[in-house]
Amino acid sequence: MSNEATAHDHHHDHKPPFFQRWFCSTNHKDIGTLYLAISMVAAIIGGLMSWYIRLELAEPGIQYIDDFQFYNVLVTAHGFIMVFFVVMPALIGGFGNWFVPLMIGAPDMAFPRMNNISFWLLVAGFILLLLSAVIGDGPGTGWTVYPPLSDSNFHPGPSVDFGILSLHVAGASSILGAINLIVTIFNMRAPGMTIHRMPLFVWAILITAFLLLLALPVLAGALTMLLTDRNFGTHFFDPGAGGDPVLWQHLFWFFGHPEVYIIIIPAFGIISQVISTFSQKPVFGYLGMAYAMSAIGVVGFVVWAHHMFTVGFDVDTRAYFTVATMVIAVPTGVKIFSWLATMWGGSIKMEVPMLYALAFIFLFVVGGVTGITLANASADLVFHDTYFVVAHFHYVMAIAAILGMFCGFFYWIGKMSGKQYPRGLAKLQFWVFFIGVNVLFFPQHFSGLAGMPRRIPDYPDPYVAWNYISSVGALITAVGTLLFFVVLWMTLRSKETVGANQWGVGATTLEWTVESPAPFHTHEELPDMTGKAPAE
Amino acid sequence: MLKRFFALLPAGLIYLLGGQALAEVEMRSKPWQMWLQEPMSESAIKVHDLNLGLMVLETVIVIFVLALMVYILIRFNEKNNPVPSKTTHNTLLEVVWTAVPILILVVVAVPSLKALYFTDSNPDVEMNIKVKGNQWYWSYAYPDNGDIEFDSLIIPEDELEDGQPRLLSVDNPLVLPAHTKIRFLIASNDVIHNFAMPSLAIKVDATPGRVNEVWTEINEVGDYYAMCSELCGVNHGFMPIHIKAVSKEDFAKWVVEAKEEFADNSSSDQPKTIRLAEAENVTR
Numbered sequence: 001m002s003n004e005a006t007a008h009d010h011h012h013d014h015k016p017p018f019f020q021r022w023f024c025s026t027n028h029k030d031i032g033t034l035y036l037a038i039s040m041v042a043a044i045i046g047g048l049m050s051w052y053i054r055l056e057l058a059e060p061g062i063q064y065i066d067d068f069q070f071y072n073v074l075v076t077a078h079g080f081i082m083v084f085f086v087v088m089p090a091l092i093g094g095f096g097n098w099f100v101p102l103m104i105g106a107p108d109m110a111f112p113r114m115n116n117i118s119f120w121l122l123v124a125g126f127i128l129l130l131l132s133a134v135i136g137d138g139p140g141t142g143w144t145v146y147p148p149l150s151d152s153n154f155h156p157g158p159s160v161d162f163g164i165l166s167l168h169v170a171g172a173s174s175i176l177g178a179i180n181l182i183v184t185i186f187n188m189r190a191p192g193m194t195i196h197r198m199p200l201f202v203w204a205i206l207i208t209a210f211l212l213l214l215a216l217p218v219l220a221g222a223l224t225m226l227l228t229d230r231n232f233g234t235h236f237f238d239p240g241a242g243g244d245p246v247l248w249q250h251l252f253w254f255f256g257h258p259e260v261y262i263i264i265i266p267a268f269g270i271i272s273q274v275i276s277t278f279s280q281k282p283v284f285g286y287l288g289m290a291y292a293m294s295a296i297g298v299v300g301f302v303v304w305a306h307h308m309f310t311v312g313f314d315v316d317t318r319a320y321f322t323v324a325t326m327v328i329a330v331p332t333g334v335k336i337f338s339w340l341a342t343m344w345g346g347s348i349k350m351e352v353p354m355l356y357a358l359a360f361i362f363l364f365v366v367g368g369v370t371g372i373t374l375a376n377a378s379a380d381l382v383f384h385d386t387y388f389v390v391a392h393f394h395y396v397m398a399i400a401a402i403l404g405m406f407c408g409f410f411y412w413i414g415k416m417s418g419k420q421y422p423r424g425l426a427k428l429q430f431w432v433f434f435i436g437v438n439v440l441f442f443p444q445h446f447s448g449l450a451g452m453p454r455r456i457p458d459y460p461d462p463y464v465a466w467n468y469i470s471s472v473g474a475l476i477t478a479v480g481t482l483l484f485f486v487v488l489w490m491t492l493r494s495k496e497t498v499g500a501n502q503w504g505v506g507a508t509t510l511e512w513t514v515e516s517p518a519p520f521h522t523h524e525e526l527p528d529m530t531g532k533a534p535a536e
Numbered sequence: 537m538l539k540r541f542f543a544l545l546p547a548g549l550i551y552l553l554g555g556q557a558l559a560e561v562e563m564r565s566k567p568w569q570m571w572l573q574e575p576m577s578e579s580a581i582k583v584h585d586l587n588l589g590l591m592v593l594e595t596v597i598v599i600f601v602l603a604l605m606v607y608i609l610i611r612f613n614e615k616n617n618p619v620p621s622k623t624t625h626n627t628l629l630e631v632v633w634t635a636v637p638i639l640i641l642v643v644v645a646v647p648s649l650k651a652l653y654f655t656d657s658n659p660d661v662e663m664n665i666k667v668k669g670n671q672w673y674w675s676y677a678y679p680d681n682g683d684i685e686f687d688s689l690i691i692p693e694d695e696l697e698d699g700q701p702r703l704l705s706v707d708n709p710l711v712l713p714a715h716t717k718i719r720f721l722i723a724s725n726d727v728i729h730n731f732a733m734p735s736l737a738i739k740v741d742a743t744p745g746r747v748n749e750v751w752t753e754i755n756e757v758g759d760y761y762a763m764c765s766e767l768c769g770v771n772h773g774f775m776p777i778h779i780k781a782v783s784k785e786d787f788a789k790w791v792v793e794a795k796e797e798f799a800d801n802s803s804s805d806q807p808k809t810i811r812l813a814e815a816e817n818v819t820r
């Protein structure tokens with residue numbers, strides 16, 4: 001790639017000294033970079049936990065983890081770390097911070113100092129979470145933290161309290177971040193960039209921010225009630241004193257279901273940008289895409305009890321939640337078909353980000369269709385809490401989000417670092433990772449169909465075959481992950497630089513108009529978007 | 537490490553080549569099993585059929601999308617289509633891909649809800665069973681058969697007898713008559729557990745402070761195995777459920793014996809210690 005466009009105007013680009021730059025930062029790009037960094041650190045920790053679990057599960061019997069409380073702690077911590085400290089920081093904090101201002105033509109976020117607080121609260125939350133796992137017996141509650149198992153009778157000691165505080169702090173971080181993003185997007189768009197001209201990634205982040213703003217306070221309330229139950233003698237969830245453990249489940253899942261959209265919608269945004277860029281064609285059905293995401297967000301708030309089909313609801317309640325859940329398939333279908341239609345008639349370049357986008361669609365479709373099964377309260381009579389569910393949510397949310405992150409990374413690393421990633425190695429990394437995750441999670445559908453429960457450290461011997469294959473997949477995934485860090489290192493050390501617009505005519509959004517790497521301050525003069533086509 | 541894996545291969549092949557022809561069924565997973573356990577109650581048959589239909593539909597959807605993707609990548613790659621089109625709208629297409637999924641979902645919802653209401657129907661039950669979850673064992677009571685009451689604990693690995701499956705065998709299975717409409721009343725003494733039986737399509741939380749119910753009618757005599765299906769603490773993986781379905785006559789005989797055997801049980805509410813070599817550091 002050449003370095004044309006940008007040599008001329010020489011910014012006096014004064015960057016603050018190291019400590020101020022990275023510890024007191026108010027610059028959206030630096031804070032975005034910090035978010036990406038903490039996400040990578042957390043990914044290594046959360047990943048190691050999951051590989052350790054898969055090592056134990058590779059064969060029946062107890063091989064490595066003979067402390068079952070510790071096993072449960074690993075499962076719990078893996079879930080929390082991946083959700084709150086890997087995926088959300090990277091997609092919302094990392095790419096959101098970096099590219100929302102760049103894409104809407106704003107010089108920075110609306111509240112730069114609050115941005116800094118958001119980040120450091122997240123770090124504090126992460127430390128609290130790690131402490132919770134090593135202090136006392138650790139929280140062996142699963143990421144759902146259901147009382148009474150999580151109350152002080154069954155989890156005495158401070159570890160669950162640490163976990164609660166961790167989520168409180170991480171939640172506050174996300175709420176502040178969400179406010180910042182909403183205000184930025186509403187008030188700081190370049191002249192002429194109406195709401196209906198925003199790039200879809202910005203739409204995705206806006207919707208996600210609203211979901212965060214509405215869902216997290218409910219979690220915070222529930223966590224506070226659990227905290228007072230544990231420490232101050234309240235009985236919100238204690239059946240012995242008139243409380244109700246099922247109330248927790250309602251509150252948790254009222255947050256928890258939107259949470260999975262919080263995880264996946266930013267990835268939708270990235271995929272839309274990438275597919276359009278590499279098909280060299282504007283997004284098909286832009287408004288449909290934006291409103292499909294909005295619809296998913298809205299309907300996502302009224303389906304929570306599909307996680308609770310076995311708690312003993314009235315049958316009519318289960319019927320309602322079955323139907324409501326299935327409704328989500330419709331806007332989801334609109335997204336998939338619109339991506340395909342965007343590619344249709346395009347002139348498709350198979351660069352690494354595009355490979356990741358295609359892989360995302362595949363995983364999301366596979367995980368999405370098993371979601372139709374799980375939406376049925378009657379089918380849940382065999383599927384609830386089996387490995388089928390584990391396979392489903394890793395496909396549709398967890399791994400799909402990771403693919404979205406890799407997709408965004410390869411799409412934007414040139415803009416962020418000014419460097420070209422090693423193309424061959426990146427392709428290899430893609431294939432290893434893609435094959436790995438499928439070998440890892442596809443067989444779990446079979447274990448689940450055959451009835452294997454989740455969250456168990458040992459299993460009846462006949463389940464060995466698919467479990468063994470799944471663990472081999474985990475190993476391949478680990479190699480793919482390692483390769484990613486090699487690619488990252490080689491990219492940052494690379495001598496090959498990229499120009500302002502690395503991807504050519506398909507890349508029409510504003511971040512491709514500033515030089516690469518994006519200078520410390522961008523859009524100091526607002527770009528005028530009046531009359532321009534939607535920046536799709 | 538691979539040894540166990542390959543040791544199971546022949547068994548897997550036999551399973552794939554044909555079912556077993558035993559007089560009594562043994563319902564638990566088989567090596568290499570890729571599908572649901574055989575349905576053994578009317579509810580389970582309905583759920584099974586629904587799942588089959590859904591899985592066919594889902595496979596078709598995945599193949600359709602995949603095929604479309606492959607076609608697009610071949611037809612519209614940079615070489616075969618150097619000049620991209622500028623089309624960004626097609627109202628008819630957008631209406632179709634919104635309407636068709638809605639139609640499909642309506643078609644799915646009907647049998648799904650039928651199955652749901654059937655599993656929840658209220659037939660004339662012939663007997664009741666009380667199920668209680670405890671950390672980490674189940675207790676069962678027969679209020680209609682002279683208040684028989686007993687606990688059902690996992691058999692540790694080193695005490696298994698021949699033919700008893702590991703992690704699934706218990707000292708006192710839940711003996712039930714086949715061809716009888718049974719209602720389970722399910723509760724818990726401590727944390728939330730889940731009383732499950734895949735081949736009967738039963739999965740109900742055992743929650744402290746509430747009594748949940750579910751009914752079944754077991755179609756065949758035999759052994760039915762499952763595991764607790766809600767994380768309930770350290771030994772969650774070690775509180776199996778074993779239903780032994782017998783004929784009505786055998787059940788009547790068993791009731792007489794059981795009354796003797798479990799005579800002194802009814803008042804014992806002390807916590808049981810469960811013997812598991814690996815689980816010394818039980819929190820609590």
Ligand code: HEM
Pocket residue numbers: 047050051053054075076078079080082083087141142143144263390394397398399401402440453454455456474477
């Ligand atoms: C490196 C790839 C990954 C592997 C090998 C992996 C593996 C696992 C395993 C073995 C479990 C425990 C299943 C059980 O015992 O029930 C699990 C649970 C879970 N995973 Fe992952 N996982 C991976 C990536 C992710 C990612 C990226 C997310 C992000 C959202 C995620 C979210 C979860 C959650 C929420 C749970 C449930 C925890 C619980 O049961 O409380 N995983 N995963």
Ligand SMILES: [Cu+2]
Pocket residue numbers: 256257260303304306307
């Ligand atoms: Cu949900």
Ligand SMILES: [Cu+2]
Pocket residue numbers: 728729730764765766767768769771772773775
């Ligand atoms: Cu359990």
